[in-house]
Amino acid sequence: MSALSYVSEDKNSAWATYLAQVERVLPYLGDLSKWADTLRHPKRALIVDIPLEMDDGSVRHFEGYRVQHNLSRGPGKGGVRFHPDVTLEEVMALSAWMTVKCAAINLPFGGAKGGVRVDPRELSRKELERLTRRYTSEIGSIIGPQQDIPAPDVGTNPQVMAWMMDTWSMNVGATSTGVVTGKPIHLGGSLGRVKATGRGVFVTGRAMAQRINLPLENARVAVQGFGNVGSVAAELFSEAGALIVAVQDHSATLYNASGIDVAALTEWQQQTGSISGYRGAMSVSHEAFWEQGYDIVVPAALEGQITADRARKLVCKLVLEGANGPTLPAADDILKERGITVVPDVICNAGGVTVSYFEWVQDFSSFFWSEDEINERLDRIMEQALLAVWNKSLELGVTLRTAAYAVACERILEARRERGLYP
Numbered sequence: 001m002s003a004l005s006y007v008s009e010d011k012n013s014a015w016a017t018y019l020a021q022v023e024r025v026l027p028y029l030g031d032l033s034k035w036a037d038t039l040r041h042p043k044r045a046l047i048v049d050i051p052l053e054m055d056d057g058s059v060r061h062f063e064g065y066r067v068q069h070n071l072s073r074g075p076g077k078g079g080v081r082f083h084p085d086v087t088l089e090e091v092m093a094l095s096a097w098m099t100v101k102c103a104a105i106n107l108p109f110g111g112a113k114g115g116v117r118v119d120p121r122e123l124s125r126k127e128l129e130r131l132t133r134r135y136t137s138e139i140g141s142i143i144g145p146q147q148d149i150p151a152p153d154v155g156t157n158p159q160v161m162a163w164m165m166d167t168w169s170m171n172v173g174a175t176s177t178g179v180v181t182g183k184p185i186h187l188g189g190s191l192g193r194v195k196a197t198g199r200g201v202f203v204t205g206r207a208m209a210q211r212i213n214l215p216l217e218n219a220r221v222a223v224q225g226f227g228n229v230g231s232v233a234a235e236l237f238s239e240a241g242a243l244i245v246a247v248q249d250h251s252a253t254l255y256n257a258s259g260i261d262v263a264a265l266t267e268w269q270q271q272t273g274s275i276s277g278y279r280g281a282m283s284v285s286h287e288a289f290w291e292q293g294y295d296i297v298v299p300a301a302l303e304g305q306i307t308a309d310r311a312r313k314l315v316c317k318l319v320l321e322g323a324n325g326p327t328l329p330a331a332d333d334i335l336k337e338r339g340i341t342v343v344p345d346v347i348c349n350a351g352g353v354t355v356s357y358f359e360w361v362q363d364f365s366s367f368f369w370s371e372d373e374i375n376e377r378l379d380r381i382m383e384q385a386l387l388a389v390w391n392k393s394l395e396l397g398v399t400l401r402t403a404a405y406a407v408a409c410e411r412i413l414e415a416r417r418e419r420g421l422y423p
Contacts, residue, residue: 004041007089012328014093014303020329025405028396032413039099039409042092044068048138050116052131055124062131064116066139068148069095072415075146076112077102077353079153079182080135080160086115093303094153097324098353101346103408105385107357112148114139120155132160136167143168145178145364151356152182154227154302158194162187178363181356190359192374193352198232198322199375200351201298203382204343205233205320206240211390212341214295214317222246222294222316225301226275229322229349231266233298238262242296248289249275249301255292256281290314299326300349306331314340321345336399344401346408347386354378 007015022039029036050062065088068076078098081091091113099111116135120128142148152161161183169175177188185191192199209216219242223230226249234244243259251274254260260281268278276283290310297314299305300322306314311331319335319342321327327335327342335342355378362368369377393403 007092012304012307013089014325015089015096017304017325017328018093018096021401021405022409024329024402025409028398028402028406029409029413032410032417035413035416036409038070038072038413038416039096042067042069042095043071044142045088045092046139046142047088048135050131050134050138052127052134054127062116062118064114064135064138065091066114066142066148066150067091067095067112068142069111069113070099070412070416071110071148072412072419073103073110074108075110075144076148077107077109077151077356078111078113078148079151079352080114080116080156080164081153082116082118082120082131082155082160084117084119086117090303091115094324097346099412100405100408101350101353103411104346104389104404105350105354105381106411107353109149109353109357112150113153114150115153118155128160129163132163133167136164137171140168140171143179145176145360149178149356149360150180151352158182158184158189161189178360181359182352183359188359188363190355190362190374191369191371192378193355193359194228195232196355196374196378197229197349197352198300199236199378200354200382201229201233201300201320201322201348202236202240203351203379204348204386205237205296205298205318207383207386208318208320208341208343208390209296212317217241218243219295220245220293221296221298222248222289222292223298223300223322224248224289224305224326225299225323226265226269227300229352230298230300231262231269233300233320233322234262235266237296245294246289246292247275247281248286251276252278253284253286253289254278254281255284255288296320298322301326304328306335308334311335311338316340319343321348324349332399332401342400343386344404346404347382347389347400350385351378351382354381 095113183189303325311334
């Protein structure tokens with residue numbers, strides 16, 4: 001497991017999954033394996049207490065985190081998650097995946113992640129603002145445009161980023177739009193950012209479908225998670241002629257063999273807050289989602305969703321990891337044995353951080369690109385990154401995940417070796 005004293009012994013935890021993925025790539029790193037412990041140890045982990053005065057005058061305390069896993073290739077980059085199940089160990093894993101993701105795409109960033117253990121749906125707008133501002137102040141000493149740049153994640157959005165930017169700017173005495181990405185457009189945000197992660201899932205999925213001779217026309221697609229990532233991926237696959245036959249979120253699992261109207265489902269979700277009750281598909285059990293026959297499955301919810309048991313049941317040709325760490329290592333082995341291709345999260349869902357990089361660059365230059373320019377650059381970078389991983393997988397005879405880690409870890413550890421140790 002890990003020598004770190006503050007992680008659990010749960011073999012299915014997000015951190016354990018990450019460590020298992022690192023172990024699998026070590027035989028392909030050559031002399032760089034000397035530096036492998038760099039990958040197993042976060043550079044910095046900050047735990048903060050967030051006292052919050054509620055609207056009724058009471059005071060509640062929430063626990064928050066910011067973890068910087070590795071900064072060898074540049075400032076930290078990673079989202080902030082507001083969710084009731086957030087833990088330090090989860091945030092560590094998410095920050096480590098960001099390290100690998102940025103290196104796999106070849107962005108000049110290291111990996112970081114933040115989180116607060118809170119259900120934002122239970123807070124009023126004013127409570128959410130106060131929580132965000134206090135959290136930003138508590139982690140303010142380790143974030144900054146050249147240090148660590150937060151972004152939206154589960155439970156956060158452009159408004160939360162605007163509050164974070166304003167708080168940090170007020171504390172340093174100057175407006176700094178580049179301290180976060182995923183901001184509103186008129187505060188230095190980038191066009192194309194909202195749909196970037198879902199678009200990246202589609203772009204890599206389209207490219208991989210071509211390589212395995214899977215036509216998208218009438219392809220049966222299942223999407224788990226219908227938030228910012230899953231809904232956009234579903235929309236783009238539908239526009240490409242695929243049939244979205246199953247959709248699952250926290251409230252329901254929907255199935256329609258003839259295809260679900262993505263636009264109508266999106267409208268329903270925006271009106272009601274969930275997909276539950278939508279009449280254009282039948283409701284089935286949670287586990288039934290994994291038991292139907294598909295061509296493409298897009299897990300775009302939380303980590304650890306494809307277990308060994310679900311991997312045995314799953315009938316599809318291609319898995320596109322829209323979420324971070326959705327497939328457990330044991331499930332990875334089963335999918336490989338069954339001939340199911342998996343495009344790993346560190347490539348598949350990297351569209352968001354790629355456009356965050358564009359936003360960061362635009363903020364520094366105060367020169368902004370059109371949405372067409374953003375999408376063109378995004379598509380090119382992701383297709384090139386996928387091609388490099390595909391070629392590495394053929395060279396080494398390994399899965400796309402191990403190939404992605406080989407490409408990324410070579411870049412990370414080469415930077416570590418060349419920078420050396422100080423003092």
